[in-house]
Amino acid sequence: MERRRPPQIALLKQKSPLSVGAQLAIRFLLLLALLAVIILVHWIERDAFVDNVDGEMSFADVIYFTMISATTTGYGDIVPVTERARLFDALVVTPARIFFILILAGTAYSFVIKRSWDKWIMRRLQRTLEDHIVVAGFGTSGSEAVHELVARGEDPRKIVVIDQNTESLAKAERMGCIIMQADATRDETLEAVRIRQAATMIISAGRDDTSILICLTARHLCPDLPISLAVRAEDNEFPARAAGATTVINPVSFAGLLLAGSAHGAGISDYLADLASATGRVRLHERVIENFEVGKSLAEVAVGLGVRILRDGKPIGFWQDGAKKLEAGDRIIEIIPGHAFPPCPPA
Template sequence: MAVRRPDEVTLRRRSRLPVWAQLGWRVGLVLGLLGLTLAVHWFERDGLKDTADGHVSFVDVIYFTMISITTTGYGDIVPVTNEARMFDALVVTPIRLFFVLIFIGTAYMFVLRRTWERWRMEKLRKELCDHVIVAGFGTSGSEAVDELIARGTRPDEIVVVDATADSLERAASLGCFTAEADATRDKSLQAVRIDQARAVIVSAGRDDTSILITLTARHLAPNIPISIVVRNEDNELLARQAGATTVINPVSFAGLLLAGSTEGAHLSDYIADLASSSGMVQLAERVVTDEECGKPLSALARGLGVRVYRDGKPYGFWEPEAGALQPGDCIVEILPTARAEAAD
């Protein structure tokens, strides 16, 4: 039995067919071909000759069929008519070769596949670039992956790192790459090429583990955007000090929605709409274009500008700094989703 070394991280992606289905269709095909050959030999048994007793029984037909398909025969039962000989030459011989290929393919699936998959995934790992790493695939991590895919990120651009195999099964079923590893370790994140990733999402389920993962990720990739989920408000500052670009507290966010709902029945709906790709509007962040420089934030061609980030400082749409956009400004705008544009 192969034992995975502690420092070994194997990248995986779920096969299109489960193992039982791959084995099942092979067994079914073998039985079908055997049944076809057996039926023809039985109905055309007059074209066979048994050199032992001169009588071809059903047992003789089974024996002759199995021997003909798996070997070249022993000569004790032979085809004597032209029809029987042509059937063995043109049908049984190709079936015999096909059986060999099926047996080799089955041996590959159960014996050689693991070695092949490891080599193939290692090759894919080396080609990973501009991907999103999701460290932790609990409730928040899985929701983040679902939302990424809904927003247009291809599943093969997402790598899920988790220490629990069961947690990775759903990620693999979505088409994501998965790595069963400890994301707090340098070698685990290096194995999924964090230096080539475009973003990291950290949702380990425990604030201390998430902060440690953030420290490791920031150490390995000083400039990568890191989003982290923390559940204790006291840990938000620690998460930022660890290097998190964005800190999200689902408990605080839920409180904001609840408080907002007391001021109006539709406020929480709109906020949730902004946060999800399934609504009519969505928030987007981008750098201003050359054509937009010098224009006010309110003059955006497509979206509704709500905030400008200049030199790391935020400015609202009502502030004087938003009256003239400058090169390098980062703007946050509200855009209609594809669903809303399709409705129009």
């Protein structure tokens, strides 16, 4: 009989509304309050202690003994002599000492060690970022794009994912991507991921207005960066291009193309899906022509089936006159068998 797994409990999470200074102040006040209670009890019960130095327990001696016993095991110069005082030190002061250590250690880790470590890691990663892919938004479309990039042989360590959702970033991190929890519409965020050194950028923020704003921010920082942007509404395709997007993709429109194609034959939609996937039997391949290919026709240089030339940003079909003679700088798009250029595994 298969053993049932216990149900997973979904935890609600929310960012603390308190600033770092406020959190530190609360911890400090908590420590002071606990120390004040222990000092008060020790002062009331001062006759239950013996000072082996001068035989008298002053208020300064009480403060000294409290601080020493709350942070260490004491030096033996002041000792409790009654049973009640010893029980108080054993059952109250000793747990308080552990509590102090946990708070101090946790504070040091949270606000000093961890932050310093994270900054060092970030600086080290920034030095290695070059010709990388920046993905703004790791929702449904963004995550599928990253999965497809990895399937095509892209090293996930060269993919930087920006998102504000913790769970989405955790998924991207498990894939091996570099992650950053930040607002991609801000200049400092894109500067931090070295947008000027990036090879390309993919934007799928979930909202068209946010995606277009991210595109505007990236475009003014890097005028020549290739940017692919996903929009949901057809009306937003023009604003996306006006914002500087190199390629605008409407998933809804693409789904409509597949549906319309399937209405005239199931093979059409299957073939289109094959072309779009790295795991299909056929796929689209784009490359810059070599020097020895200049002057030749598209049909002569295509490894597979040449379908289009990109010349100065303008498309030229295989049936047009421009396809009869390639020029330097031309990019060609061809349909090749899926096994012709198999994706290389990430290094």
